[in-house]
Amino acid sequence: MLGIDGCLKQIMEIPGSHSATLVDGASGLAVAAAGRADPVDEHEDAAGTTDVVRAVLATPALSTTRTGDDIEEIIVCGTRGYHLIALINDAFEGRLFLHLLVDRDKGNLALARLRVRELLGEMAGGEGA
Template identity: 70%
Template sequence: MTLIDCASGLAVASAGREDLVDRHEDAAGATDVVRAVLASPALSATAAGDDVEEIIVCGAAGYHLLALTGADLDGHLVVHLLVDRDKGNLALARLRLQGLVDEMAGR
């Protein structure tokens, strides 16, 4: 798991298996994905107050969950979690990740 500052594209903190991915490469790649989604009118142009909160990228080996913190934390922090497709539980990971983001934001 990596906490990312999308304003700079840098990793703020990370935890877990670092042998899977370099945290700085992770931060740069995740920042590119978040910026692309938020810049896309088709993906981000919704009703007022219906901001993008989560992005899920599905791969053959697993899922990339990107949880955006929203305006509560200046809107530029993102948590990236990699979930193994065979061993992980996507629904549970989403719930726990959202709980973590809510706790970070003081909600």
């Protein structure tokens, strides 16, 4: 019976995790955050990443099929780290997504992606799903 904070704590245990923010894309609200010292940052983070998600969803050039497919992840690779924006495509109201910053030297992008999918699945499915 994990709450949101419990899930974020597990996400922060992914090797190389620097910070994680759970954002409601419909409003740009930072629902929860972990790994940040400054509380102002998480709201700026939420507003900024919401714009990115919106832009990607509104760009037909970034869809794979003619009718448009759903976006699961947006990855931005910096020289020092990876930004992983994982969208929760289920019945959640709004468009919730997780923004995870992974250190490039200490972390592994493929591992982080797998773990994030697993944990978000657990969170969305509730216990025993």
